[in-house]
Amino acid sequence: MIAILGSGAFGTALAISLAQNGGDILLWAQDPDHVAEMRNTRQNTRRLPGPRLPDNILLTDDIGALPADIPALISVPMQTLRGFLDDHGATLGARPFVACCKGIDLETHLGPAETIARHAPDALPAILTGPSFATDIATGLPTALTLACADDDAGKTLQQSLTTPNLRIYRSTDTTGAELGGALKNVIAIACGASIGLGLGDSARAALMTRGFAEMQRLALKRGARPETLMGLSGFGDLALTCTSELSRNYRHGLALGRGEDVDPMITVEGVATARAVTEWAAELAIDMPICATVADLCAGHLSAAEALQTLLSRPLKEE
Numbered sequence: 042m043i044a045i046l047g048s049g050a051f052g053t054a055l056a057i058s059l060a061q062n063g064g065d066i067l068l069w070a071q072d073p074d075h076v077a078e079m080r081n082t083r084q085n086t087r088r089l090p091g092p093r094l095p096d097n098i099l100l101t102d103d104i105g106a107l108p109a110d111i112p113a114l115i116s117v118p119m120q121t122l123r124g125f126l127d128d129h130g131a132t133l134g135a136r137p138f139v140a141c142c143k144g145i146d147l148e149t150h151l152g153p154a155e156t157i158a159r160h161a162p163d164a165l166p167a168i169l170t171g172p173s174f175a176t177d178i179a180t181g182l183p184t185a186l187t188l189a190c191a192d193d194d195a196g197k198t199l200q201q202s203l204t205t206p207n208l209r210i211y212r213s214t215d216t217t218g219a220e221l222g223g224a225l226k227n228v229i230a231i232a233c234g235a236s237i238g239l240g241l242g243d244s245a246r247a248a249l250m251t252r253g254f255a256e257m258q259r260l261a262l263k264r265g266a267r268p269e270t271l272m273g274l275s276g277f278g279d280l281a282l283t284c285t286s287e288l289s290r291n292y293r294h295g296l297a298l299g300r301g302e303d304v305d306p307m308i309t310v311e312g313v314a315t316a317r318a319v320t321e322w323a324a325e326l327a328i329d330m331p332i333c334a335t336v337a338d339l340c341a342g343h344l345s346a347a348e349a350l351q352t353l354l355s356r357p358l359k360e361e
């Protein structure tokens with residue numbers, strides 16, 4: 042049995058995919074009405090309408106009822122992870138906690154695995170990340186993700202149990218690289234969306250992706266990540282997906298800003314808070330992150346998309 046805590050689009054998609062392996066999957070939501078709705082309709086109409094929830098997905102709002110020892114996949118938005126762990130970490134006790142979110146905490150500047158290590162000290166921290174849209178996973182399209190866990194034996198067990206017929210899991214012990222790649226690519230995706238929204242074309246987007254990737258590497262390597270992790274699914278792979286697809290909420294957020302359209306504050310767009318967190322953090326570490334800083338200003342409304350572009354183009358010329 043595997044527990045998935047958080048019934049957003051991603052948690053639901055993972056539950057549907059994992060249910061193919063035959064064991065029971067416990068899917069928890071904090072809102073009892075949401076649980077009742079999913080039980081009655083066998084769908085998550087609020088977050089992932091369409092795909093059916095197989096019968097071996099057991100729905101619950103009782104987090105205290107989780108069997109001991111089974112891994113908990115935590116699929117809540119990054120800025121709520123710390124509060125979630127403070128509320129439920131002790132109840133959940135010692136077991137693998139697999140973070141399924143992407144971002145940097147605004148207050149602590151920690152990524153998901155680091156947040157688990159700090160706020161749920163009894164848990165074994167891991168992170169599941171990489172290029173994957175919830176809808177692709179839920180509809181059975183082939184997807185590959187990285188499972189990073191510093192304890193490689195535990196990582197091997199998790200890799201086995203999270204692999205499904207359409208979900209291929211690669212393993213790493215570099216949680217820092219995995220969590221920073223997944224967090225930072227969302228910021229670059231907002232920049233790419235804004236650039237396309239401004240009508241700047243595909244060449245400009247390729248430049249932003251490449252220079253954005255340089256920023257991702259600069260910060261992650263300084264934090265001790267391994268270069269190959271950034272080159273892999275959780276870094277380059279997710280950057281490529283998120284910067285080029287309108288299925289991405291981060292990309293669409295940028296697109297709307299570039300076109301001067303309104304954005305919906307109810308949609309989970311992790312790159313907005315992460316841009317701010319990473320800009321503050323990079324300043325503390327004296328690392329140059331111009332694209333992330335410009336995205337932070339754009340999202341905060343301090344710059345228009347056209348001004349953001351001008352800010353980047355007017356930087357002093359330098360070696361690549």
Ligand SMILES: NC(=O)C1=CN([C@@H]2O[C@H](COP(=O)(O)OP(=O)(O)OC[C@H]3O[C@@H](n4cnc5c(N)ncnc54)[C@H](O)[C@@H]3O)[C@@H](O)[C@H]2O)C=CC1
Binds near residue numbers: 048116
């Ligand atoms: N949707 C996707 O395609 C993918 C999402 N992710 C990541 O998964 C994370 C979650 O994203 P989605 O599921 O798409 O978001 P979502 O917007 O679909 O759902 C978020 C869910 O979290 C719940 N929630 C919020 N705070 C909570 C708390 N304190 N306790 C319990 N539940 C809480 C909300 O009620 C909601 O059901 C994000 O970090 C995202 O980057 C990763 C890969 C793919």
Ligand SMILES: O=C(CO)COP(=O)(O)O
Binds near residue numbers: 143173230290
């Ligand atoms: O992380 C994702 C794809 O890997 C999902 O991207 P969005 O959060 O931008 O929709």
